[in-house]
Amino acid sequence: MLNLERLRTLDALARHGSVSGAADGLHVTTSAVSQQMSKLEREVGQQLLAKNGRGVRLTDAGRLLADHAAKILSQVEVARSDIEAQRGQVVGEVRLAAFPTAARGLFPAALTSLRAGHPELRLRTAELEPESGIRAVLRGDADLAVVLDWSNKRLPVPAGLVKAELLDDAPDIAMPAGHALAGRREVDIEDFAEDDWVSWPEGEFCYDWLMFTLRSKGIEPRIAHLAGEHHTQLALVAAGFGVCVAPRLGRGPVPGGVSLVPVRQPMRRHVHAVWRADADRRPSIRAAVEALRAAGRALPADSRGPVTAGTPL
The missing domain is CATH 3.40.190.10 (Periplasmic binding protein-like II)
Structure with missing residues (x-):
């Protein structure tokens, strides 16, 4: 009989593409992943992993069993959901x-x-x-x-x-307190066509959104600084290095020298x-x-x- 935890290890290997990725996903050591796979190979009597440079890849038998493992684990999740639902307990x-x-x-x-x-x-x-x-x-x-x-x-x-x-x-536009628009009750995002922007890092969804939004207004964005943390973005704004979109959820204290102005157009x-x-x-x-x-x-x-x-x- 196939061991469920070993199938879970194989599934993690297939999803993550590496032993280290599978170990991180399962919150175990890489040696534990290797041991589980060795035991699974003995159970099925076939090689499931092959060396691939410094890493490993699934053999044809490994991919076949990984497909079945994904289906089995999904069905186990359905069973667990049904049991929990019947008990009605959290x-x-x-x-x-x-x-x-x-x-x-x-x-x-x-x-x-x-x-x-x-x-x-x-x-x-x-x-x-x-x-x-x-x-x-x-x-x-x-x-x-x-x-x-x-x-x-x-x-x-x-x-x-x-x-x-x-x-x-509901986000605001954050700008230095001395900015010409700092005293407005509302602003439009296109009002900042000539400003430098402090943005999320390239490749993140919010960076792509900012580029898309400004370009849809006919503005080629001037992205001067990239920072993943909103507090870092606001610190750069406070120092006078540009403006940024400042969502309100989880924003916390705003540093001195920053003015926040709501966007006139609905932006959520x-x-x-x-x-x-x-x-x-x-x-x-x-x-x-x-x-x-x-x-x-x-x-x-x-x-x-x-x-x-x-x-x-």
Whole structure:
């Protein structure tokens, strides 16, 4: 009989493409992965891995068994969901991921609520950018990810995932206090056509959104500085090195010398949770979504927009 944990190791190898990636995803050592694969090869009587330079690759038999392993593990997840749903108890473990400002703005309140209401539920969290969060859920490395898109640029959600809206986040434009537009009640993003911008790093979804948005206004962006942390972006703005988009969720204290002005045109970050469809009936997943929604509702009214229509629970 095939061992489920060894099939899980093979599945992780197929998804991550390396022993080290599989070890990280499974939270075990690389030697543990190698040992599990050696035992699985003895069980099936075939070579499943072959050397590939400094790494390994799956043999034809390995790919065939990995395809079956993915189906078996998905069915196990469905069975677990059904059992949890029948018991109606929020137990076990939930692994949550979120992009940094959502982790900062939602996790403390949501986790506190879950710990108080469901003491038998184990919680693990990680900060991941939206695309990485979605990949982690698809790979099975996270049970639920908090991700985002923008009102004018959506983040594709792959088939096999369920999505639920949490809140809309209303961003401002951050500029040096001495900027000519600092005293305005509202601004348009195209008002900053001649300004240097402080942006998220290239390749991130929000960087792509900023480039898309400015170019849609006929502006070729002048991206002067790249910083992943919003606090770093605001520090650069305070020092007079440009302007940036400053979402309100998880923003925290704003340094002196920075002026925040709302954007006149509707511009929202849509924040939502995603999880695998085969885990949809798990009470723990639904409890986590409700806790995240409650954390969003508890934010000050001026730090968020209305929640858009989404998947009901």
